[in-house]
Amino acid sequence: MALPTSSVITLHINGERHTLPVDHRTTLLDALRERLDLTGTKKGCDQGQCGACTVLVDGRRTVACLQFAVAAEGREITTIEGVADGERLHPVQQAFLELDGYQCGYCTPGQICSAIGVLAEHAAGWPSAVSADVRPAAGPPPLTAEEIRERMSGNLCRCAAYTSIVEAVGRAAASTPAARTDAGPQTKEPAA
Numbered sequence: 648m649a650l651p652t653s654s655v656i657t658l659h660i661n662g663e664r665h666t667l668p669v670d671h672r673t674t675l676l677d678a679l680r681e682r683l684d685l686t687g688t689k690k691g692c693d694q695g696q697c698g699a700c701t702v703l704v705d706g707r708r709t710v711a712c713l714q715f716a717v718a719a720e721g722r723e724i725t726t727i728e729g730v731a732d733g734e735r736l737h738p739v740q741q742a743f744l745e746l747d748g749y750q751c752g753y754c755t756p757g758q759i760c761s762a763i764g765v766l767a768e769h770a771a772g773w774p775s776a777v778s779a780d781v782r783p784a785a786g787p788p789p790l791t792a793e794e795i796r797e798r799m800s801g802n803l804c805r806c807a808a809y810t811s812i813v814e815a816v817g818r819a820a821a822s823t824p825a826a827r828t829d830a831g832p833q834t835k836e837p838a839a
């Protein structure tokens with residue numbers, strides 16, 4: 648008997664539930680863009696190299712082109728469309744806007760989602776490859792420009808707006824209460 652190659656899944660995205668049939672080979676990126684019209688998440692390389700497709704899955708940054716949609720079922724997914732709090736921009740969005748952390752803007756949704764993940768990882772005490780002291784007792788290292796560059800190194804910008812991006816992440820870090828580093832609404836239970 649042939650095994651099924653498609654399933655009906657329910658994705659929890661930006662506080663809403665979306666039920667859709669998908670081929671098992673459909674990536675989360677293609678499900679977002681092609682099936683759900685959430686085109687804020689961008690496709691660059693489609694092979695995990697550029698970071699343009701970065702979203703948050705259960706608060707952790709993830710390249711959506713390398714995750715199958717079926718594997719994201721039941722997880723809380725936050726895309727760029729869901730990081731603001733109503734009309735109030737997320738502090739990372741605000742900092743990118745104030746400091747021109749972009750030029751063409753194509754990489755920007757991924758940069759912003761990644762930066763939100765960076766702030767959460769840093770607040771949790773995670774060291775990076777350039778942290779001088781990686782012992783847990785050392786606590787989070789200062790979020791210097793070098794730390795930001797390393798932590799954001801998976802997000803490429805073809806316009807090379809890196810100087811402003813690093814400044815924007817630094818400003819957001821200075822202004823972001825820890826509570827707002829876990830962006831995105833939780834999916835509401837549907838009304839009975």
Ligand code: FES
Pocket residue numbers: 689690691692693694695696697698699700701710711712713
């Ligand atoms: S499109 Fe996913 S990492 Fe480039």
Ligand code: FES
Pocket residue numbers: 748749750751752753754755803804805806807808
């Ligand atoms: S702003 Fe153009 S690719 Fe980054």
